[in-house]
Amino acid sequence: MDRQNERNHKEVFFPGQHLKFHELRERIRNVYLNRYQHIPRSPDPVEFHVSNLRHDTCYSSFQAIMRDGGFKKPGPEVTSAKSLVWWSLAVSEDDIAEAECRFLQYFKMIEDCKPFLRKFTSSPAFRKSSRMGNFRFTFSLRGLLANYKAQFCMGQEPQIRIYETVVYKQEVMYSIVVHGPAAQNDFGKYPLLQDSRANAVCLFQGENILWRPEGMSKTHAFRLVMGEEVLARRVLRRKRQFYAWDHVAVAFHVPQGKTFKFDHGTLRSHLSLCQGAELNLSNEEFIQCDFEALLTQ
Template identity: 70%
Template structure:
């Protein structure tokens, strides 16, 4: 992969943690029995996606007026532009409310924000300091206009990728002419029991596991978060969701300059850095 690190990947499926443990020997996933009680299978309903990048790629995006796979070499027929879920504080509050309703209980005070500490929830980025944030509905509408000839974009389950401590669930969006490349991948359907990811009314629904890189809190039966002493904290695998838009070779996923600027923000860099470029001061 472009990150030049070891991965284990499972195409055409999104595997929950317990199935991953059976199919791949991973030191972090194997710690599951030592992890203190925490909210399990919390459902996040996310409407926005973010594309984080470094300074040189930001300049190229502004110059080109849109997004394409970086680099000029053709390494694959699949030219994918990657986005991540942009999970807001309101998204976390909504997930906590649904979690309490599902468990038919109440909480004295908010607790979920203490468990959502992995890179999937942080405002900083390991990719770079420049962040473009769009609603999924807006992205799909623009993609439909540019790549689908008026037909609906296809959303499919792409793969599960397991890195050393990270689990990525990816979704691919493609046009009607790309059936040969992606036709064998299962469609991303509406809400289903036990589905890791699904789609509903412009939102990605994610039943999250591994919300913390390091478990610093435990959840009591009365829905209270108690801090764990540093010496007793455990590192664990963490998950996140990525959405890849297929942009054919020679094409650009186009946006006007005003739209790009209005959806751009700066964010702090986070280690370990995944870009080859150094972070800039914000």
């Protein structure tokens, strides 16, 4: 199904499903997805175990978060089902190194080879820069869920569900929604993430989200060579093409008029500045500022 998102960009979405690239190619026409079947050899399967989430935002939203003492959907016209605060997976260097080890173990390869997976993780999902703004809040998934349970779940466990697959021009987003019992009528129709198939794009396991990406790069500058050792060989620049890339987003349902609260000390200790990245998806320009001065405000 097609729709216009909040930034007035066209997107194709599939509610209650996480569809892999070959399934998407059967349902829609997308040049970047179609090219993906001819991709230069890249590591597969790769599985990341991610324990942290990040919320990137612009300066005015950062100010609002600090003023309100937490996170909420901005704007007065917010329906219950759309009152979502969005987070991304914060994939660390350690997460990449551990995924590389799992890949080598899967193929029973030696594990002391020269690191190679980092060369294939060049999409915005892995970059330290942000398309949403210069201000980044990074929390553990465990801490977010515990705080959410205390504030919105009346002693029950938060529900974690498959929300949508959303396809843009060159990007595929797999979204997960977290909600409390009061929002069962809005989100109960979506399948629980724990009930997803064994080879699913992402799973919830303990304190981690398991993510199995298909598109780790927008432009594949390397190809994988597997022999006695594993190597990343550079692809000639004239032979490189653009491909689709994917990522996982986690949406916490925060009822209208409520705030997902944290004390100011906690917010400050989980805040960092990051570089702005193109394409800028924020309504504001990226800025440069004195980080230490901001923390004392």
